[in-house]
Amino acid sequence: MEFKPLTLLSSAASLLFSFPCPACGESQVECSNALCPKCREELKLFRPPWCPGCGATLDNALELCSSCLREDPRPWQGAVALFPHRDLGRSLIHRFKYRDTPEIARTLGWLGAEALAERGLRFDCIIPVPLHWTRKWLRGFNQTELFCRRLSVETGIPVWHGLRRVRRTRQQARLTREQRRKNLLAAFSLKGENFYLNGNILLVDDVMTTGATLSAATEVLRSAGKGNVYIMVPARR
Numbered sequence: 001m002e003f004k005p006l007t008l009l010s011s012a013a014s015l016l017f018s019f020p021c022p023a024c025g026e027s028q029v030e031c032s033n034a035l036c037p038k039c040r041e042e043l044k045l046f047r048p049p050w051c052p053g054c055g056a057t058l059d060n061a062l063e064l065c066s067s068c069l070r071e072d073p074r075p076w077q078g079a080v081a082l083f084p085h086r087d088l089g090r091s092l093i094h095r096f097k098y099r100d101t102p103e104i105a106r107t108l109g110w111l112g113a114e115a116l117a118e119r120g121l122r123f124d125c126i127i128p129v130p131l132h133w134t135r136k137w138l139r140g141f142n143q144t145e146l147f148c149r150r151l152s153v154e155t156g157i158p159v160w161h162g163l164r165r166v167r168r169t170r171q172q173a174r175l176t177r178e179q180r181r182k183n184l185l186a187a188f189s190l191k192g193e194n195f196y197l198n199g200n201i202l203l204v205d206d207v208m209t210t211g212a213t214l215s216a217a218t219e220v221l222r223s224a225g226k227g228n229v230y231i232m233v234p235a236r237r
């Protein structure tokens, strides 16, 4: 057999500088934050054209996707979402939310930075949707804050903890849509110095279902400043 020192060297290097894929743990990837090509494929990242109401791929020829058309008008200027909340996307979010898995936060931050670059978007600050302190205390961490921190590392955009959750929102199933909206609006207040309220704000949550929580947080930000608010979520339900 012919001896190929260079091939040997490069395979030794790829063994040294490769990491298990954070999603499947099987394939090796060259950067500890990246997903292997198979998992990337399975995640079904949203491709353009994107719905400005939720960031998902538009499923019709209208201005908003069919699920955004069923909701109240969005108070934000635009939306970025990474992948649908099902299959691999759902299990990644589950690991991220209920277990302290920093490698998932790193991967999501990496994908988030990639999505902002792909869309040509730039912001002055990143604001995480806060959890009520009792919930954060019970869980031990706020997964949205972890995601924001990683997104900040990847993009250089500062995180600003500009919102506070002043009230726990309980089950709202029996309330009317308007009562629910009022309830959520009262759940947030502004916190500390309002440096960025007139700038370009990226408001971040972990998952978007109807968008009611993000709407309330956006309205609180916009009532206090003249800033542009975009929202971002890793997963769209």
Ligand SMILES: [Zn+2]
Pocket: 021, 022, 023, 024, 025, 026, 027, 035, 036, 037, 038, 039, 040
């Ligand atoms: Zn993988």
Ligand SMILES: [Zn+2]
Pocket: 051, 052, 053, 054, 055, 056, 064, 065, 066, 067, 068, 069
């Ligand atoms: Zn939409």
